[in-house]
Amino acid sequence: MTRSALAVLLLACALPARALEWVPIGGITALGGLHTFEGESGGFTGNLDASFAPAVRLDERWSVLPSARGVYEGTRRLTDVLGTATVSQQSLEARAGLRAVYGDPASRWRFKPFMSYDAEFLKETSDEAWGQGLFDQRRVTVGGEVELLTDEPHSVRAGADWFKAAYPNYTTLESQAAFQFAGQPLARELAGDHALDREGYQFTLAGDTALGQRLRGEAKAGVVWSRFAEQHVIDEGGQFTPDVRSDVLTDLSFALRMPHEWNADLRALGGLEVGLTANSSNQNGYDASRGQFLPGYYDWVEWRVAPSATIIIGAVRRPVTATVKLGWKRRAYVHRPAQTSTGAYEAGTTLSSTEYSGALSLAYPMTGRISLIFDLERASASSNTDFQAFYRYSYQATTALAGVRWDW
Amino acid sequence: MRRFILIVAWLACAGAARASDGGGAVLRQASGLVQVRPEGSDRWRPAGALPRRLAPGDAVRTGFNARAVLALDGGAILETGGNTQIALDDTVRGGSAVGLAFGSARLGGRALGGRPLELRTPTGTARARSESVSWRATVGGGGSAVFEVEDGLVAVEDLRGGALRLRAGERVETDLAGLHEPTQTPSPARARREDFASRMRRELANDRDVDALQAVVSGEQRREEYEQGHVLTDAAGRRVRAEQFVVRTSPTSFTFVALNGRRDAGLSYYSWTGVFDVALPKNLAPVFAILPGSAGAAAPWTLTAFTATSSNGVDTLVSSASGGHQVDLNSNADPLDDVSTLYDPATDAFRNVAGQAVFKVLFDRYGLYADGALKSGVTGTNIQAQSDYTASTTNDPLTGAALATPLSVFTTNASFPDAGAARQQVFTSYQDAAGTSITVDNRSVAFGGGVVSRASFGGDVSGTGMQTGFLRSGFQQSVTASEFGGRSIDVILSARALFETPIVGTPSVRNEPRALQ
Numbered sequence: 001m002t003r004s005a006l007a008v009l010l011l012a013c014a015l016p017a018r019a020l021e022w023v024p025i026g027g028i029t030a031l032g033g034l035h036t037f038e039g040e041s042g043g044f045t046g047n048l049d050a051s052f053a054p055a056v057r058l059d060e061r062w063s064v065l066p067s068a069r070g071v072y073e074g075t076r077r078l079t080d081v082l083g084t085a086t087v088s089q090q091s092l093e094a095r096a097g098l099r100a101v102y103g104d105p106a107s108r109w110r111f112k113p114f115m116s117y118d119a120e121f122l123k124e125t126s127d128e129a130w131g132q133g134l135f136d137q138r139r140v141t142v143g144g145e146v147e148l149l150t151d152e153p154h155s156v157r158a159g160a161d162w163f164k165a166a167y168p169n170y171t172t173l174e175s176q177a178a179f180q181f182a183g184q185p186l187a188r189e190l191a192g193d194h195a196l197d198r199e200g201y202q203f204t205l206a207g208d209t210a211l212g213q214r215l216r217g218e219a220k221a222g223v224v225w226s227r228f229a230e231q232h233v234i235d236e237g238g239q240f241t242p243d244v245r246s247d248v249l250t251d252l253s254f255a256l257r258m259p260h261e262w263n264a265d266l267r268a269l270g271g272l273e274v275g276l277t278a279n280s281s282n283q284n285g286y287d288a289s290r291g292q293f294l295p296g297y298y299d300w301v302e303w304r305v306a307p308s309a310t311i312i313i314g315a316v317r318r319p320v321t322a323t324v325k326l327g328w329k330r331r332a333y334v335h336r337p338a339q340t341s342t343g344a345y346e347a348g349t350t351l352s353s354t355e356y357s358g359a360l361s362l363a364y365p366m367t368g369r370i371s372l373i374f375d376l377e378r379a380s381a382s383s384n385t386d387f388q389a390f391y392r393y394s395y396q397a398t399t400a401l402a403g404v405r406w407d408w
Numbered sequence: 409m410r411r412f413i414l415i416v417a418w419l420a421c422a423g424a425a426r427a428s429d430g431g432g433a434v435l436r437q438a439s440g441l442v443q444v445r446p447e448g449s450d451r452w453r454p455a456g457a458l459p460r461r462l463a464p465g466d467a468v469r470t471g472f473n474a475r476a477v478l479a480l481d482g483g484a485i486l487e488t489g490g491n492t493q494i495a496l497d498d499t500v501r502g503g504s505a506v507g508l509a510f511g512s513a514r515l516g517g518r519a520l521g522g523r524p525l526e527l528r529t530p531t532g533t534a535r536a537r538s539e540s541v542s543w544r545a546t547v548g549g550g551g552s553a554v555f556e557v558e559d560g561l562v563a564v565e566d567l568r569g570g571a572l573r574l575r576a577g578e579r580v581e582t583d584l585a586g587l588h589e590p591t592q593t594p595s596p597a598r599a600r601r602e603d604f605a606s607r608m609r610r611e612l613a614n615d616r617d618v619d620a621l622q623a624v625v626s627g628e629q630r631r632e633e634y635e636q637g638h639v640l641t642d643a644a645g646r647r648v649r650a651e652q653f654v655v656r657t658s659p660t661s662f663t664f665v666a667l668n669g670r671r672d673a674g675l676s677y678y679s680w681t682g683v684f685d686v687a688l689p690k691n692l693a694p695v696f697a698i699l700p701g702s703a704g705a706a707a708p709w710t711l712t713a714f715t716a717t718s719s720n721g722v723d724t725l726v727s728s729a730s731g732g733h734q735v736d737l738n739s740n741a742d743p744l745d746d747v748s749t750l751y752d753p754a755t756d757a758f759r760n761v762a763g764q765a766v767f768k769v770l771f772d773r774y775g776l777y778a779d780g781a782l783k784s785g786v787t788g789t790n791i792q793a794q795s796d797y798t799a800s801t802t803n804d805p806l807t808g809a810a811l812a813t814p815l816s817v818f819t820t821n822a823s824f825p826d827a828g829a830a831r832q833q834v835f836t837s838y839q840d841a842a843g844t845s846i847t848v849d850n851r852s853v854a855f856g857g858g859v860v861s862r863a864s865f866g867g868d869v870s871g872t873g874m875q876t877g878f879l880r881s882g883f884q885q886s887v888t889a890s891e892f893g894g895r896s897i898d899v900i901l902s903a904r905a906l907f908e909t910p911i912v913g914t915p916s917v918r919n920e921p922r923a924l925q
Contacts, residue, residue: 023605025612040856055608063604065611081627084634085856099615101607106473114615120626124639125647132671134639134649135630139622145614149472151491153610161618165626173651173667177675186665186679188655196629202621213550222621237690238654249625259550261585279628285636288652288664289902290753291692298632315589316581342756342879343902389855389881390637 024408026052031373031403035076035087038395042087045074047401065099078357078377078399083392084124092121092130110147114161116140132169139165143202156207164199171195190240192230200226200246211256218255223248231283236293238286245283247298252276267312267319277302285336292345296335304329318365327357327379339387353383353393369408375401431464431498431505433478433486440474440490464498470511480504484517484525500524508547516542516559529553532582537561537573552583556593640900643884645857646670650900659687662695666901676720678885678899680909683713693754699908700751701768703761706734711769716909718885718899718922723779723892725846727920728806731772735792736765742793749872751907756879758872770794775805776919778846778889782811783838784818784919816840820921824869829859830877832869834921844890848921853882853900875924878903885922 032046053067071093076082080089097116103109117140122133143161150156175193177186202225208218226247232240253275261267278301285297308325332352337345357379364372376399383393435444436459443452447465455468455476462468462478470476470492478486480496482504488494492511499505503524506515515527518540525536527543530551534543541560547553555564556579565571566586574580580590594602633639642648649669656662663681670676686709688695698707713730737745738761748762770792775785785805786797801814818838825833830852838844852860862869865877883903888896906924 021601021604023601023608025605025608051612053608053612055605055611057604063608065608065615067612067615081631081634083631084639095619097615099611101611108472112611112614114618116615116618118619118622125641125645127645127671128647134647135626135633137626141618141622143618157614159618163622165622173649173669173675174653174665176669177665177667177677186655186663186667186677188653196633198625198629202618204617204621206617220617224621224625226625235690237656237692239656247625249621249628251621251624261583263585277624286653288654289696289904289908291654291694291696292754293691293693340756342876343904344754344756387880390640391631391634392855 021057023055023057024052025055026050027405027407029373029403029405031075031375031401033075033375033399033401033403035397035399037076037082037085037087037397038392040087042076042089045090046072046403047075047077048072060105061102063101065097065101067095067097067099069093069095069097071095075399075401076397078359078379078397082379082381082395082397085392085395086124088124088126090123094119108149110149110155112145112147114144115142134170135167136169137165137167139163141202145204150207150209154207154209157205159202159204161202162200163202165197167194167196188240190232190242192232195228195231197230198226198228198247200224214258214260216257216259218253218257220251220253222251224251228283233282234284234286234293236284236295238288238291238293243282245281247279247281247283249279250277265314269310269312271306271308271310273304273306273308275304275306277304287345294336294345297333299334300331300336301334302329302331314365320365321361321363323359323361325359325361327355327359329355329357338383338385341386343387343389349384351383351385351393353381353385355379355381363405366404369406371405371407373401373403373405375399431481431496431500432466433462433480433496433504435460435462435468435476436479437475437477439476441471442474442476443469443471445469462496464496467493467495469493480506480517480525482517482523482525483519484515487514489513497526497528500526508545508553510547512544512546514542514544514558527555529582531584532564532566532587535563535565537563543574550583552581554579554581558593637882640853640882641855641857642670642898642900643851643853643857643859648900652902652905654692657681660684662688662692664905666899666905668899668901670898674721676718676897676899678716678718678901678905680716680905681714682711685710685712696753696908700753701737701747701761701766702734703750703759703764703766705765706736706767710734713771714909716920716922718887718897720895720897723889723895723897724777725887725889725897725922726777727774727922728777729771729774730806731791732769733772733790734767735770736767737793738762738764738766740793742795745794751872751875753904753908756876756904758875773805774919775800776921778844779891781891782815783836783844783846783889784815786919813840822870824862826859826862828862830862830865830881831859832874836921842890846887846889846921849884849886849888850878850903850924851884851886852878852880853884855881875903875907878924887922 029049034044035042049071051069053065055065057063073091076089095118099114102111120137121130122135141161141163145157145159147155147157171193172195174187174191204222206220211217228245231245233243235241255273258270281298283298285294306327310321310323313320333350336351338349338351339345359377362374379397381395385393438455442455444455445452445467468476470488470490473490476488484504486506489512493509495507497505497507505526507528517525520539527534527545529547532553534555538560542558543562544556545553557574557576559576562574564580566582568586570587577593578590579593581588637650640648640650651667654662654664661683663679666678668676695709712732715728718725737747747766749758750761751758772788772791776783785800787800787805788796788798802811816839818836820836822834832850834848836846854860860881866873868874882900884900886896886898
């Protein structure tokens, strides 16, 4: 009897094991380099990006993709928010995600529920310790995506997810003062503590398609609605109202790709990306040192254009790729006035900034799945505001990195 | 006769062969959306009842996930996948030729007996080169094609005349540039695995797309904190958080608060509470505008009392005044307190008001306290000029209470002790028994830490040049007093707040050591 039970148990275990098929996906990129901001260098440091995702095919319809990723950034990239100008900034991100894919092979539709947990740690100054960063963040996302295969590999995808982002180390000083200096009017009514914590929904729509024989087109649209439950809206008197802040961030981007082949060993990929990002908020600003109310302080629109060209040399599976990418980005604040060098607000002029950037990257395949990577990035920004005591709107920044990438 | 019979027989055989190998086909199976376009027509119609005879020049196309099987004249079998379009071609004498416009197809035949069998794509053509053969072809973007041989020998030719032969298990890609290097075809299991891996890589990329927008939002939140001066680095290079806001305590008063937070050092703050004679408007901008003074006419709101406090949570430096009233300093009896420039908080400009009526608030009672101990004070009745004050000696100027120890006289000295740095030190020395003192250090903080150079002030060490210099950067004020036991009060705040604070006493006799003059 025991032997029979064991046999049945073994069979029960063996059956699903036989049906399962898994493929490891992942890679490690290790780069070392320098970041300079306005001529100041943060010293030679490195970046590491490691990811692992064991993709599992449960059956012909269901697949699951658990994933884990760890990113350490010791050398700032130019995609970061550079005006904070802490060249010694280090960040660490750990992310775990689970995505399932359901698709009947006879159907064009795919359904993909997913969830993820993301922990970000930020050391902006050398005296900050890991785990105590002001802008450390934890984020949970739960959502789903539906995909319509139009003409493989092209498709249209629509997604919706709920998220909750928390900054565990950030509480407003005002909320702390309410307790520490009891008896003195050092805090306003309705002053919240975790004012940066947000919760909301994100909606995305993306698609790509062939445009004739020589062009491919990609389009993406995303909307993030965030509600800041502990950040009340400021009125013209600088006081909090019962309403809480809510923001809507909208992002639209379009890209054209044009592959071209001169011969089997020399190919190219031209690209042009244009994008628009806009933020709309019900929150206002207030300059308490002169009682100046700043309505619509957080409303802005940003346009960007980024042409690129990639040269691909050698065999398809292991080519040498060299990419040149240029960028132009302009941000205009809808209501926020520009400021003079002392911080006075200029009537009739709203704040705007422009950034030009250029990037060179080279990937040179070595043995197996290892490639040498070289990246050089340069950005130059200018603004019509002269007051830059707290945040630099005008700067020159450069990042140079070299290292290896291992993909499997 | 025998020769004639042979010729007739050969012609008959040839004719029969031509009839059966005429480039046509029979559509045998169809699943999903399968449409046929007869030669000469430009309309696609459903395949209809099967089997269906197709003539040379006819075309077949399939929809998503559909499939069609054709038996070509001559015996070869063509299977198409979904999203595929093929056309029958009769240009090959005695054999079969199929054009694959896009999509994927599998072509195979046995015992071909030398009959041609071709599959043409926009960038290359594959021909059977053995008796038994089978291969797949896929046409992608730009007309590029991939040929994979499953059985037999296949010759592949590109548009430029380049050619090569593929054996079972080999594959090659062609495009407008010609043939690529042939490679080994992955096994079905491996191909399935690679296809799955490819799809999952796309899913992983999609997964990261979800985070991309969140990263934008997170970055914006951090940027906003910096832009508003909530995150700073002080002169010593330490991270400081700063918040400035206004608290409305009553209709006739408000408190300006500058709060600082440092790691392991708790909170420090500077607060200034003003009490006015009449109710204030909700929008305080015009009230702030008249705090430094009002040119031409008296301000509509009169500051009757104020209390300014600097604290590190343990120690306090408090100045308090009452009995405030507006006085035209340029029309009073004391020419020494005349006002020639007036600061405008809205524009940060210093307007020339010489010769105009300039109303400032003078207080009848004022006292300065360090950790609760009265350090200095002045009193008077309906003060009309700075010179009207009487220095307090034996009584508290605000409460009138008798002091246990008479107040001593003091001297104040302001200097820039560092030759190259924008750092002002105001040292007040009290000639009391303990020889106490109060030191106020005013520094213009450089972006990212440290003190800015004196050159940024244009060499000015007093007056409007120095004040403008302090406005251009972060401003840090450190206060130490003998009563603090070695501790200090460090607050980063807008220097503007100190320009607006009413000054009791002239620069030569500083009762208010925190004032920026």
